[in-house]
Amino acid sequence: MRNLISTWVQRGTRSLRGRDGTAAIVQTLAARALIIVVNIATGTITARILGPAGRGEQAAMAIWPQFFAYSLSLGLPSALLYTLKRYPQERSQTFSAAVFLGMFISVFSGVIGVITIPFLMQKYPSEAIHLSQGLMVAVPLVVFTEVLRSAMEASDEFVIANQIRYLPPLSTLALLIVLAVTKQLTPFTAVLSYWLPGIPMLVWMIACAKRFFTIRFTQIQHSIQRLVHYGFRAYGIDLISALAGQIQQVLAISVLAPAAMGLYAIAFSLCQLLYVVQSSFVTVLFPKAAARPVSEVVELTSRAARISGMLAILMAISMMALAPGVLHLLYGEAYLAAIPIFRVLAIETVLGGTAIILSQAFMATDRPGIVTLIQGIGLMLGAPLILILTPMFGLLGMGLALLGSTMIRLVSVWICYPVVLKMPPPGLWLTHQDLKFIQQKFLSRF
Known part of the structure; x- marks a missing residue:
């Protein structure tokens, strides 16, 4: 028995340290599972102490640096990842060009945020609006975190990329515990605890990047053109993938009072548990599929959509059944009113994750334009539906x-397969071949 346990531990350790696609998925799953557990802990602390209204104010203030950084990213993270894979002999020039563009995006996004936040937070106190405007100084943290993470993923350094994901939430949890114990936890101090850890993290990420890239701002004009050319075409998919959830929150802020926003924030955060599997596949799929032949890309994407979708469905059914007990246990009776929207958002999260995975085939084959337009139309239709x-x-x-x-x-991205890629639409039901693949690639490691 002891030998069996030792063998399992050794195989699990190899999976967490490996560099192939399967190991990368295992690593990313583990990192995202840790992040979800930490986020539940931080959400429990803020929900219990601040109440629905305070939790709503905190959610409304915290979102803006990420929202404006992502919404005005011009597709830079995906463009960097694809270009590093496509032109490996020009890695340092490409990375330097991305840093240069990141500086411009940071300043532009911050200015736009300061101007537009008052119009988006009309239901909130003036103090919350001013504090949200001040938080725009955190935009560069978001921009360069994404740039550096994409660079690590393109270099198959998924261990470092995942550390970039889970270390900030762990630091936030520690700060929230200190604030709670000292009775200094307010909506604003809670928001600060989410952003302050980003400063030392950025310094550490820059040190990691120096191991793989040399930053020079000379002779990078051609690399800038490549990044911009791909980035603008990929911008829509990048925006939809990164911002689908955040756009939901922005629209919620504009139409919901703080207490209702608190209920929505809790339901939304729990639904991220469902996305952990699909987002892990997305993280690994694009770097592994980029610049491959179309047939291989479609095969990889289809299998990833089926396997991750089935796992997410099983999780969704379990979570919808357990929702009343979980909400009451973690957050208290005041949050039980979030159960109906949580169940709807659970279904939406699974379908949205599948759409994002299917979109990766167009990103990996350098054909993001048409699917960006179609996906964007679907996303934009959400705004009038919400208002109605x-x-x-x-x-x-x-x-x-x-x-x-x-x-x-x-439905739109599924239709794009025969229209854009001239390939049959992927089947979304798990097949016997998928089960054999799971057995060979995953279970054999343990």
Whole structure:
């Protein structure tokens, strides 16, 4: 028995240290599972102490640096990843060009955020609005975190990339515990605890990058052109993939009062448990599929969509059944009203994750343009649906509007396979070959 346990531990350790695609997925799954557990802990602390209204104010203030950094990224993270894979002989020039563009995006995003936040937070106190504007100084942290993470993933350094993911939430949890014990936890100090760890993390990430790249701002004009050319075409998919959830929150902030926003924030954060599997496949799929032949890319993408989708469905069914007990245990009776929208958002999360995975085939084959347009239309339809259904049905109406928008995006990207790639649409039901693949690639490691 002891030898069996020792063998399992050794194989698990090899999976966490390996560099192939399967090991990368295992590593990313482990990192994202840790992040989810930490986020539940941080959410429990803030929800219990701040209450629904305070939790809503915190959620409303915390989102803006990420939202504006991602929404105005011009597709830079995906462009960097693809270009590093496509032109490995020009790695340092490409990375230097990405740093240069990141500086411009940081300044531009911060200025736009300061100008537009007052219009997006009209239901919130003026103090919360001013504090949110001040938090725009955190935009460079978000931009360069994404640039450096994409560079590590392109270099198959998934261990470092995942450390970039889970170390900040762990630091945030530690700060929140200190604030709670000293009775200094307010919506604003809670927000600061999410962003302050990013400063030492950025310094550490720069030190890691120096091991793989040499930063020079001379002779990078051609690399800038490549990044911009791919980035603008990939911008829509990049925006949809990164911002689908955040756009939901921005729209929620504009139509919901702080207490209702608190309920929505809790339901949304729990749904991220469902996305952990699919997002792990997305993280590994694009770097591994980039610049391969179309047939190979479609095969990899189809299998990833089926396997991750089935795992997410099983998780969704379990979580919807357990939702009342989990919400009451973690957050208290005041948050039980979030159960209906949580169940709707659970379905939306699974479908949205599948749509994002299917989109990676177009990113990897340098054909992001048309699917970006179609996906963007589906996403934009969510705004009028929210404005119509939320006043009629409250929080549940908002969830139904988001579900409708996501279904349009999923169907649209599925149709793009025969139209754009000239390949049959992927089957979404798990096959016997998929089960054999799971047995060979995953279970054999343990």
